[in-house]
Amino acid sequence: MNALVLLVGDPLFLAGVLERVRGLAAVTVETVETAAQAEVLMNESPPDLVIAQARQLTPLSKLSTFRQQRSLLGIYFVVIEDRLLPRLVKLPMQTPMPVEETIEALEAGADAYLWLPPAERMQVPPTTYEQFNRLLQAQVQTGLYRSLAYRDLTQANDWLSAVALVDALTQLNNRRAFDLELPRQIENTRSKAIDLSLMMIDIDCFKSINDYYGHPVGDEVLRQLAQRLLNDMRFYDTPFRYGGEEFTVILNQTNAQEAGAIGDRLCRLMADQVFSIDASLTISTTVSIGIATLQPSDDEEGKSLLKRADQNLLKAKNLGRNQVVIS
Structure with missing residues (x-):
């Protein structure tokens, strides 16, 4: 005993x-x-x-x-x-x-x-x-x-x-974890009078990957992208799988200019490195990114911040994909 x-x-x-x-x-x-x-x-x-x-x-x-x-x-x-x-x-x-x-x-x-x-x-x-x-x-x-x-x-x-807080496929924190963490990070940011930005990432043409290669290949792309986020983001940035092919990253102590530079680097990284599915199959794809920086007028739960980041992501898609839009 x-x-x-x-x-x-x-x-x-x-x-x-x-x-x-x-x-x-x-x-x-x-x-x-x-x-x-x-x-x-x-x-x-x-x-x-x-x-x-x-x-x-x-x-x-x-x-x-x-x-x-x-x-x-x-x-x-x-x-x-x-x-x-x-x-x-x-x-x-x-x-x-x-x-x-x-x-x-x-x-x-x-x-x-x-x-x-x-x-x-x-x-x-x-x-x-x-x-x-x-x-x-x-x-x-x-x-x-x-x-x-x-x-x-x-x-x-x-x-x-x-x-309950981990996405089974990517092993990133999931949407539920994000919904719990974002208000906490906003409160911490405001109490310390520092910056915070929110990044939303979407894999371009992901439906085509699933349709052409099958869902197991699409799942592998998601897993590899999640691993790149874990390996290439700063240690104090927190990535989440938001749902489907969308990911979010809470960028702590990060203003708009810094967040934009991080987004540009991430876009280049995804475009330049192919996704190796197996010995005979590699896939090239890109991501679109929308970023919003916390404002005094944003609500404490982060709904308005998330809405702006999502709107910027949609703009990046409409402007031709593989780019960053920030506000």
């Missing part, structure tokens, strides 16, 4: 937990004595399960601060009260539960709160003492199961999110 368990408590408490809980040898165990030390360790490498001595979390609001950190949401917290609570001293055969303390701990964010009194001070019968140990063991097993399930679910969700 690839799990990390963090024990928090004084040396006597730590030794007791290690002795009472079976199966800890199969996981990685870290030990610290204070909540402050635990917080540092949790931020560096979040554990799957925390078993903490209640007195180290006094007041229990310390636990609440842990729960407020998003990176620690998947941790299962087991809080153990090992002190002899005077008001709970009853007959040995009874197993008193600290109800008020349990409520307080759970409201603070604990997943489980256990009272494990020292056997020698309570004169707890062996069978009752074993029940306490079984309860602790059950909570540890439950905590590890839930935490690892949460980890697996988080990883699966991260993967699905990544897949």
Whole structure:
């Protein structure tokens, strides 16, 4: 089991937990004595399960601060009260539960709160003492199961999110990713008072390529063009497959003059380098490019910026293709 368990408590408490809980040898165990030390360790490498001595979390609001950190949401917290609570001293055969303390701990964010009194001070019968140990063991097993399930679910969700934002054919970010990223880049540009331009690229006569050579060849042209964008654009420029044979590139820190130069260079690159489909087939094609530079009047979502870039792309097509139009 690839799990990390963090024990928090004084040396006597730590030794007791290690002795009472079976199966800890199969996981990685870290030990610290204070909540402050635990917080540092949790931020560096979040554990799957925390078993903490209640007195180290006094007041229990310390636990609440842990729960407020998003990176620690998947941790299962087991809080153990090992002190002899005077008001709970009853007959040995009874197993008193600290109800008020349990409520307080759970409201603070604990997943489980256990009272494990020292056997020698309570004169707890062996069978009752074993029940306490079984309860602790059950909570540890439950905590590890839930935490690892949460980890697996988080990883699966991260993967699905990544897949949802990536174009399967070209491996570029897709239209959905573009719609999310453009407003963020506009906000960043305006907050820093810098320039931003948007480039729209369309493969000239792409329908003819599909009609004459077939869609698999057209797909290969799309893949190779996407790779050229990744290889030849600046590292801080973000290319997207917008749809069909159209691509967009967000040009960060780029004014109109700089964007025009980038567009001209890209046009030459596409025209001068053939697309090698296989050993017997190469295809020459060109691209048309429309560019718009962010203006103060543009909306925060980038709709007007995108509209101008698209209009300029259409102008480039109508003027004979294989050229750049910018505004």
